[in-house]
Amino acid sequence: MRFFMFHLMPYPHLPADFDERESAWVTLSNSNYDPKVGTGLYNRYLDELEYAERLGFDGICVNEHHQNAYGTMPAPNLMAAALVRRTEKLQIAIVGNGLPLRDHPLRVAEEVAMLDVISGGRIISGFVRGIGDEYFSMSIDPSTSRERYSEAHDLIIKAWTTDGPFRWVGKHYRLNYVNVWPRPLQQPHPPIWIPAFGSTETMTWAAKNHYTYLSVFAPSKLLKRWFDGYREGANAAGYEAPRDKIGILLPIYVAETDRQAHAEGRQYVTWLYHKGLKHKFEHLFPPGYMTDHSWGRFLQSGLGAYSDVSYEDLVSQGYAVVGSPATVRERLAELATELGFGLVNALLHIGDMPHDHTIRNMELFAREVMPHFRAQRPAA
Amino acid sequence: MRLTVGGLTWPTEGPARVALADPVVRGTVSEQPGIIPRIAAACIVPNRGNRGMNGQAGQYVAQHLDLGGGRIHVMRAGAGEELLFLHPAAGAGIWLPFHDLLAKNFDVISPDHPGFGESDRLEWIDGMEDLVYFYLDLLDALGLEAVHVVGASLGGWLGAELAVHQPSKVRSLVMVDPIGLDLPEHPVEDIFGMNPDELRASLFSDQELALRVIPPEPDLDMLMRAFKEKTSFARLAWQPFCCNPKLHLRLHRVTAPTLVLWGSDDRLVPLAHGERYRDLIDGARLEIIDDCGHAPLLEQPERTTEAIAGFHETLVGAGVC
Numbered sequence: 001m002r003f004f005m006f007h008l009m010p011y012p013h014l015p016a017d018f019d020e021r022e023s024a025w026v027t028l029s030n031s032n033y034d035p036k037v038g039t040g041l042y043n044r045y046l047d048e049l050e051y052a053e054r055l056g057f058d059g060i061c062v063n064e065h066h067q068n069a070y071g072t073m074p075a076p077n078l079m080a081a082a083l084v085r086r087t088e089k090l091q092i093a094i095v096g097n098g099l100p101l102r103d104h105p106l107r108v109a110e111e112v113a114m115l116d117v118i119s120g121g122r123i124i125s126g127f128v129r130g131i132g133d134e135y136f137s138m139s140i141d142p143s144t145s146r147e148r149y150s151e152a153h154d155l156i157i158k159a160w161t162t163d164g165p166f167r168w169v170g171k172h173y174r175l176n177y178v179n180v181w182p183r184p185l186q187q188p189h190p191p192i193w194i195p196a197f198g199s200t201e202t203m204t205w206a207a208k209n210h211y212t213y214l215s216v217f218a219p220s221k222l223l224k225r226w227f228d229g230y231r232e233g234a235n236a237a238g239y240e241a242p243r244d245k246i247g248i249l250l251p252i253y254v255a256e257t258d259r260q261a262h263a264e265g266r267q268y269v270t271w272l273y274h275k276g277l278k279h280k281f282e283h284l285f286p287p288g289y290m291t292d293h294s295w296g297r298f299l300q301s302g303l304g305a306y307s308d309v310s311y312e313d314l315v316s317q318g319y320a321v322v323g324s325p326a327t328v329r330e331r332l333a334e335l336a337t338e339l340g341f342g343l344v345n346a347l348l349h350i351g352d353m354p355h356d357h358t359i360r361n362m363e364l365f366a367r368e369v370m371p372h373f374r375a376q377r378p379a380a
Numbered sequence: 381m382r383l384t385v386g387g388l389t390w391p392t393e394g395p396a397r398v399a400l401a402d403p404v405v406r407g408t409v410s411e412q413p414g415i416i417p418r419i420a421a422a423c424i425v426p427n428r429g430n431r432g433m434n435g436q437a438g439q440y441v442a443q444h445l446d447l448g449g450g451r452i453h454v455m456r457a458g459a460g461e462e463l464l465f466l467h468p469a470a471g472a473g474i475w476l477p478f479h480d481l482l483a484k485n486f487d488v489i490s491p492d493h494p495g496f497g498e499s500d501r502l503e504w505i506d507g508m509e510d511l512v513y514f515y516l517d518l519l520d521a522l523g524l525e526a527v528h529v530v531g532a533s534l535g536g537w538l539g540a541e542l543a544v545h546q547p548s549k550v551r552s553l554v555m556v557d558p559i560g561l562d563l564p565e566h567p568v569e570d571i572f573g574m575n576p577d578e579l580r581a582s583l584f585s586d587q588e589l590a591l592r593v594i595p596p597e598p599d600l601d602m603l604m605r606a607f608k609e610k611t612s613f614a615r616l617a618w619q620p621f622c623c624n625p626k627l628h629l630r631l632h633r634v635t636a637p638t639l640v641l642w643g644s645d646d647r648l649v650p651l652a653h654g655e656r657y658r659d660l661i662d663g664a665r666l667e668i669i670d671d672c673g674h675a676p677l678l679e680q681p682e683r684t685t686e687a688i689a690g691f692h693e694t695l696v697g698a699g700v701c
Contacts, residue, residue, distance in 0.1 A: 143506075143614040280573065287572065299604070
């Protein structure tokens with residue numbers, strides 16, 4: 001099992017009347033953001049990610065979201081740049097980059113290649129579409145999101161793998177000289193991670209390209225369907241999906257005892273799901289962001305708003321794992337057996353968790369949980 | 381040659397790419413599925429007694445044309461000079477009471493835009509200019525030299541663009557609460573981000589009617605249809621938002637006599653847009669429909685169509701009709 005430490009870098013200081021606001025996204029005024037507080041937060045959060053190297057994690061993940069309190073990394077390549085020079089062995093996964101949200105795909109190709117060269121080949125390149133809210137925040141047409149994503153992806157991969165200069169004539173991008181300097185160090189290109197929200201098109205496409213498929217926050221019964229879809233996609237493409245290309249994003253909180261873990265963790269987990277992930281429904285699902293078909297499937301899935309799921313259900317349904325080291329080991333093993341993942345993106349800073357609890361959480365997870373799964377590695 | 385079905389007429393000649401198949405006379409609007417019958421049911425005023433010249437109220441000929449790479453649904457009724465109705469972003473695919481009122485005086489042709497109502501989405505249409513060229517093809521396909529145009533909201537914008545691109549095709553132009561102009565000081569509300577409560581408050585003056593058109597608990601079919609139409613609308617109006625930033629530079633090309641109608645309580649598109657259209661189109665008039673939100677043809681069908689009829693009467697004297 002491979003373990004990455006995931007961070008969202010939330011801004012935890014929400015206004016007192018937040019529960020009456022419609023969302024932590026799009027319309028939550030940035031007057032609520034205090035840059036002086038932000039200086040402390042960014043540096044603290046970067047320290048936490050850097051500490052993961054000393055604890056023996058395989059990698060760390062930075063993330064991209066725009067104009068919200070849930071995650072304050074609109075420019076994930078900047079965060080990766082800050083981390084590249086402060087770490088030596090870790091892989092750094094950028095999950096980002098939101099391709100349809102960028103005007104020019106070659107900026108992504110260039111920046112990720114720079115990071116890969118500077119880091120000595122430690123970069124993992126995520127390609128994402130961004131969530132629905134971001135199509136409001138950036139005023140990008142959601143109905144062309146999928147085709148822009150697809151074309152930008154094809155262009156970036158070709159820019160990384162084909163000697164330039166070459167000409168690109170697409171629907172959205174028309175370029176006379178594609179000739180990206182630097183080229184990436186990893187050959188043929190950095191590993192690609194694709195986070196997804198259960199769309200059939202995406203799981204099939206990721207499997208066909210042998211890309212790592214990542215889940216996002218959802219109950220385990222849904223994750224089973226998504227991972228099965230990815231495995232079916234791999235079978236259809238003529239191979240068996242390796243476990244380590246199936247990744248779960250999982251908020252995890254470990255404390256000495258179950259009782260203490262729940263006493264402390266309840267607040268953090270509910271901040272994440274009830275505040276940070278509080279969306280206006282119409283913003284989360286803009287027209288055309290999904291195909292008509294996927295929209296129908298979503299409506300029939302019965303999936304409600306995160307904020308409607310109680311803390312107890314968040315824990316019992318697999319949205320989060322909370323407990324003593326023994327409980328977390330047991331639950332993680334159970335989920336790994338049920339879902340068949342071989343990559344854990346552990347969200348070990350959750351919501352409004354303070355620094356000391358984050359560090360203790362990381363240490364307990366790294367020392368009491370991870371080794372148990374490392375031991376299984378030769379057998380896998 | 382014109383095909384007559386159930387007292388209504390339908391042209392059977394046109395370019396070869398137009399397939400005229402299965403003309404049918406539809407019954408009442410409530411027989412149709414999805415969101416639209418709710419709008420229809422909400423808007424039908426019982427015992428109003430209006431009748432089209434050639435048949436009963438609510439009767440029209442429905443046709444599917446093969447055009448632009450897909451099947452396009454066109455509804456038609458009435459007799460007289462041809463009038464092209466261009467629908468707004470919601471409510472396509474249904475013959476509504478105002479259609480009947482217009483059909484008293486005109487041969488009303490009411491297509492569903494590609495990607496709306498019962499018409500297929502055409503992948504090549506991802507902006508207003510594409511839709512304009514689609515409609516120029518549609519007029520050719522139906523053998524229509526020039527038509528009277530009535531358009532509402534999105535359809536009003538489309539009508540203005542048609543009159544800019546091909547002034548000779550538009551004999552007269554009525555725009556009802558049209559979007560389309562770029563007025564940063566008077567922004568159009570973000571209809572894409574509105575929840576149902578906000579939509580009702582924004583679109584309608586009469587909130588009881590609003591509740592019938594946009595019910596609190598929509599069914600799956602309704603949500604599916606709304607998503608499809610909003611997606612098609614996004615392709616036309618997400619970016620630039622609900623406007624063509626160059627339209628104001630081109631409106632001097634409009635030669636058609638023009639009437640702009642505005643709901644007095646339109647909380648979606650400020651009246652300043654109507655005033656600007658009036659000022660930019662030579663000879664255009666602006667009239668206000670009282671006690672009415674963004675959708676006068678739904679909310680005040682009689683008064684709105686009376687205003688349109690009054691405008692058309694002035695054209696007879698001017699030799700346009």
